[in-house]
Amino acid sequence: MKTRVNIKNRYLITEFIFNEFTKIVKKKKRGFISLIDKWDVEKKIQDHFNITDYMSQKLTLEVLEMGQKLG
Secondary structure: OOOOOOHHHHHHHHHHHHHHHHHHHHHHOOOOOOHHHHHHHHHHHHHHHOOOHHHHHHHHHHHHHHHHHHO
8 A cells, every 4th residue: 555645744755755855966966856867756656655656657747846946
C-alpha cells in the first residue's frame, strides 16, 4: 500500500525534492536540471516516501515550476 500525500507530509516531500535538485546543480556545476536528473529524483522519492509514480511526477513538476517562478 502506497502512502497518501497530505498536508502533513507534502511540505517534507517537496523540501526533499528541492534539496535533491540543489545537490545535483552544485555537483554538476551547471545551471539546469536534465530530464534524467528529474527521473532520478522521482524514483528516489518514490522509494524513500513510498508514494506512487503519478504523485512523484506531480510533486517534482510543482517544485520545478515553483523554481521557474522564483528565478
